[in-house]
Amino acid sequence: MIEDIRLSLVVDMCGCPNRCKHCWLGHMPNTKMKDDIDEWIINYFKPYFKHIAYYSWLREPDFIENYRERWIKDKKLSVESTPMRFELASFYRLVRDPEYVEFLKEVGTKIVQLTFFGLEQLSDKYIGRKGAFNELLEASEILIENGIAPRWQCFINEENKNEIIDVLKLSEKLKLSERCREFGEEFKFFVHPGSCDGENYKLYDIRLNKMNIPNELRPYMLDIDEYYSESELVEMLKNDESIVDFDYGNDLVLNISNNLDVYYNFTHMKKSWCIGNLENEEPEDLIRKVINYDVDAINKAKNISIAELVKQFGNATSDRMFAIDDYKMYLLLKYLSD
Numbered sequence: 001m002i003e004d005i006r007l008s009l010v011v012d013m014c015g016c017p018n019r020c021k022h023c024w025l026g027h028m029p030n031t032k033m034k035d036d037i038d039e040w041i042i043n044y045f046k047p048y049f050k051h052i053a054y055y056s057w058l059r060e061p062d063f064i065e066n067y068r069e070r071w072i073k074d075k076k077l078s079v080e081s082t083p084m085r086f087e088l089a090s091f092y093r094l095v096r097d098p099e100y101v102e103f104l105k106e107v108g109t110k111i112v113q114l115t116f117f118g119l120e121q122l123s124d125k126y127i128g129r130k131g132a133f134n135e136l137l138e139a140s141e142i143l144i145e146n147g148i149a150p151r152w153q154c155f156i157n158e159e160n161k162n163e164i165i166d167v168l169k170l171s172e173k174l175k176l177s178e179r180c181r182e183f184g185e186e187f188k189f190f191v192h193p194g195s196c197d198g199e200n201y202k203l204y205d206i207r208l209n210k211m212n213i214p215n216e217l218r219p220y221m222l223d224i225d226e227y228y229s230e231s232e233l234v235e236m237l238k239n240d241e242s243i244v245d246f247d248y249g250n251d252l253v254l255n256i257s258n259n260l261d262v263y264y265n266f267t268h269m270k271k272s273w274c275i276g277n278l279e280n281e282e283p284e285d286l287i288r289k290v291i292n293y294d295v296d297a298i299n300k301a302k303n304i305s306i307a308e309l310v311k312q313f314g315n316a317t318s319d320r321m322f323a324i325d326d327y328k329m330y331l332l333l334k335y336l337s338d
């Protein structure tokens with residue numbers, strides 16, 4: 001029995017209405033899982049881990065009609081642990097189901113993060129659904145009317161960088177800060193380029209150039225001092241003989257797809273990152289692999305230094321902007337070609 005690791009099982013039971021172009025998990029079909037699979041999954045891990053938090057959603061939270069029962073069941077299934085709500089909710093459900101905001105209040109939600117990619121056309125395009133932008137605005141209104149602060153996060157790239165300024169202006173026009181202050185919460189607006197895995201890996205060509213950060217957005221760029229241009233990163237890492245390392249510490253999060261493939265939450269859910277399948281592997285074998293990082297991608301990562309990754313895949317003339325760990329992961333994914 002492993003007592004010092006807090007395990008979170010994050011299971012794609014609910015799917016997602018969106019197909020965001022920045023989705024780090026990667027796009028997956030919405031496939032309904034068997035109703036009693038949750039108990040089967042918990043029982044698979046229970047003999048090995050003392051603390052298990054069960055989440056029935058991996059993608060959009062509460063994108064399931066019986067979200068209320070689901071939340072109660074997730075808590076009941078968890079072992080010596082309680083699943084968290086985070087600052088997330090389903091904006092799809094918020095605009096369709098008047099009961100949903102009541103549920104959010106009941107579970108103590110104070111802030112809900114909503115993601116923009118520009119104004120209507122660009123946000124709809126990047127979220128992958130016509131009407132998504134207007135739903136985000138309507139959801140913001142519903143939240144504020146109910147004393148919950150929306151938090152607007154914007155993903156920025158070369159295509160949408162100027163429109164993100166318009167999103168900031170829109171938040172000012174709607175007086176979101178003042179209106180949230182009235183009920184004692186703070187409205188937050190922030191901008192970042194995202195990681196470079198999953199679907200966002202495909203947006204490398206239009207990744208924001210460091211010299212092109214709009215001045216108006218600089219105060220809202222999250223951790224701006226931790227971002228470098230690719231040419232700076234190539235220079236910083238070209239003699240780094242260490243390897244891309246992975247460490248889940250005492251908090252182990254396992255993402256489980258709707259066909260029961262198991263992944264760490266380090267990067268996207270693609271073949272070489274799959275630890276194993278719950279139906280096809282004996283629990284002891286799978287747990288051994290989980291604990292020992294025995295995964296194809298991680299085993300391959302041990303055989304190549306960061307310096308070699310930079311030499312093979314770095315672009316010393318690129319001004320594209322990355323956080324250092326995101327860049328290392330991008331190089332590794334190039335090497336693995338997945």
Ligand code: SF4
Binds near residue numbers: 023
């Ligand atoms: S980023 Fe979130 S909301 Fe968008 S497709 Fe991925 S899981 Fe769904």
